[in-house]
Amino acid sequence: MxxxxxxxxxxxxxxxxxxxxxxxxxxxxxxxxxxxxxxxxxxxxxxxxxxxxxxxxxxxxxxxxxxxxxxxxxxxxxxxxxxxxxxxxxxxxxxxxxxxxxxxxxxxxxxxxxxxxxxxxxxxxxxxxxxxxxxxxxxxxxxxxxxxxxxxxxxxxxxxxxxxxxxxxxxxxxxxxxxPVADYADLMEKLFDFDAIRDMFAGGFRMVFDAMHAVTGPYAVEILENRLGAQPRTARNSVPLEDFGGHHPDPNLVHARDLYELMMSENAPDFGAASDGDGDRNLIIGKGIFVTPSDSLAILAANAHLAPGYSGGLKGIARSMPTSAAADRVAEKLGIGIYETPTGWKFFGNLLDAGHATICGEESAGTGSDHVREKDGLWAVLLWLNILAVRRESVLDIVTTHWATFGRNYYSRHDYEAVETDSANTLMDELRAKLSTLPGTSIDGLTIESADDFSYQDPVDGSVSANQGIRIGFVGGSRIVFRLSGTGTSGGTIRVYIERYEPDASKHDVETQKALADLIAAAEKIAGIRKHTGRSTPSVIT
Structure with a gap:
């Protein structure tokens, strides 16, 4: 009735x-x-x-x-x-x-x-x-x-x-x-060389996957342990719980700290990974090295041809505007298109449907391809495993070789969470009001070359999305991006993205926050973060 x-x-x-x-x-x-x-x-x-x-x-x-x-x-x-x-x-x-x-x-x-x-x-x-x-x-x-x-x-x-x-x-x-698992697992088996990954595990390769008591636990157990032969309990915290075990199911260096500390220890396994509440984000950590999501996107794109599902090459790469330009350099070398979109996976859909892009990524730990129309945490983990199984190198070696080839984009995101909404909006409004006056000015030796509020015109349907984040570009290629996040449920989250490109391989071993210190200080002076939020430090640094 x-x-x-x-x-x-x-x-x-x-x-x-x-x-x-x-x-x-x-x-x-x-x-x-x-x-x-x-x-x-x-x-x-x-x-x-x-x-x-x-x-x-x-x-x-x-x-x-x-x-x-x-x-x-x-x-x-x-x-x-x-x-x-x-x-x-x-x-x-x-x-x-x-x-x-x-x-x-x-x-x-x-x-x-x-x-x-x-x-x-x-x-x-x-x-x-x-x-x-x-x-x-x-x-x-x-x-x-x-x-x-x-x-x-x-x-x-x-x-x-x-x-x-x-x-x-x-x-x-x-x-x-x-x-809920079978069809997805079958799809992964078509995209990746499960035989090569099985051989790698059989040869003693060790990994840890933290499902964070979230949705990917059953998927990780079926794929990693049952189909690929990883050791039992490779997938940790694998039973989904209504409260995620009282933890925050965000695969970053704050909420997956135990995994990070394990991977930095003397007894670290070869590979560590995690996913989030609904399974669309990923964290990648090698023995002794955290791989930033921006670097991970670039490295996956550069090596995707090693997996059967991508052996024919990529049609293009798409990244969200705040994501570092590391993927741009891969696209340039491969001779394929690179697309810069607003934050939000929905903006990749038209590019994927039209065949403009094959792999997409966001700095917020989301990576995926044209196999679905969402970011996909386990997909990224499996592509990393496929690359490791073929190259037979460590994560550290793969990353450092990539930097030597393409240059390193030092990159960090500073989040100021649960900021009073009016204060967050005022900060952004004041930034927008002075954008036209910033180019040509200098802050502690850093010369501002450009300043704008990012607007995106979809190349497929022509739709326009304005006010997608404030970009401050400096002479030499460094940049700072400010935007308000739309993923929280209370207050506002101000995200500040800081990036510096370093082509010299001899300078690739500087600690990230130290390498970005002058830009971090410039972000405070440009936006007045402390004045508007009362915060002297970010809530989370990734």
Whole structure:
């Protein structure tokens, strides 16, 4: 029995770069979830009888929201729902399911790398038929609808058993609970040389993968241990938990500190990696060396031809604007295109669909390719393993050889988290107001060559995205970027990106923060970070 329920709109359901993210108690308000899901359905057309993929990262409130979404999909006329067993689907696996099954779209429940629990973060994101995040024109339509919505449709029915693989009926809609891992693992086996990686593990190669009690645990166990023969418990913290074990599932040097310290120790394994809450980010650490996400993107692109799925070469490389220019130098040597986009994986979708790019990456630990339309943490780990298996060199040797060939981009990101929103906006507004006066001026010997607020025109559809981050360029190629993040749930996060290019291999062993010290000081003088935030140091340095 379909029910039409009266409701009143909320004013705060504006999706960010990765969907709608709020604290769990916000989503638990009356009809809050229902309003947003109905706004999604009301903002797209042509889905009657079509397939919808639903899944999430297993965080608190995941199961309840999945049941709501299934009932509403049935009431709104979808013909089939595919849902991951236990409500589990990594974001890249969901993207693959959408593409493989030619689904109309998907609802992904995650707040990515943000913490989980009854008082922590939750999120709902809509992905379109190509498997990628909804473009801005759709998210804007969803937001507009959410501000005027007055009813939603649902169906009166018992909960679906999410733990039992199989098919059932809900009204006229078929619900299929599917293995969340199998299809994704099969895809990885087609892209990479599993035989070579198996031989490497059989020869004594050791690695540690920290799943952070998040969604990639079951994927890592199946692929690394069961299919590739890595030692049992290579995947640590592999059981997804609603609160991620009380930890923050962000694979950076703060929240994956134990892994970092292990990899810097005398008894370090050969390779260390981690992924985040929903499985789309990655951390790569070799014995004695942390590989920055910007360097990882460049190195993966330079060596991708060693994996069977990329043996024919790359069509192009795309990177987000704040990501270092290391990948640009690889693209130049390979003679392929390089594309600089705003932050947000949705901006890569058109480039991938049009065949302009094969590999994409963001400095925030996201890397992926045209195999799906999301960034993919395990994909990056497996490509690294493929490269290591073929080259038979250490991570340290591969990185230092890359720097010697292409030069090193010293790079760091300083995050000022949970800054009062008005203060964060004031800082950015004051920066924008003085951009025209900065070129030609000097700060402690650093001469500013350019200053702008990045605007992107999509080369495929011509759409324009303005105000995507403030760029300060210096003579010699160094730069500082300031932007506000759209991935948090409270206050604002000011991200400051600092980069210096060093072509001289004899100067490649300087500690990163020391190599960037004059630029870090310049960032403070240009933006007045301490004045606006009251902070003398960043919350996180990566």
């Amino acid at each position: 379909i029910s039409i329920i009266d409701t009143t709109p909320y004013t705060d359901q504006k999706p960010g770069t990765s969907g709608l993210r709020k604290k769990v108690p916000v989503f638990q308000q009356e009809n809050y979830v229902e309003n947003f899901i109905q706004s999604i359905f009301d903002s797209v057309a042509g889905y009657r009888g079509e397939t919808l993929v639903i899944g999430g990262d297993g965080r608190y409130f995941n199961r309840e929201t999945i049941q709501t979404a299934i009932r509403m999909a049935a009431a709104n006329g979808f013909g089939r729902v595919l849902v991951g067993q236990g409500g589990i689907l990594s974001t890249p696996a969901a993207s693959h399911l959408i593409r493989k099954n030619r689904a109309f779209g998907g609802i992904i429940l995650s707040a990515s790398h943000n913490p989980g629990g009854p008082d922590e973060d939750f999120g709902i994101k809509y992905n379109v038929g190509n498997g990628g995040p909804a473009p801005e024109k759709i998210t804007e339509a969803i937001y507009a609808r959410s501000r005027e919505i007055d009813r939603y449709a649902t169906i009166d029915a018992p909960d679906i058993d999410l733990d039992k693989i199989g098919t059932s009926q809900l009204g006229e809609m078929t619900v299929e609970v599917v293995d």
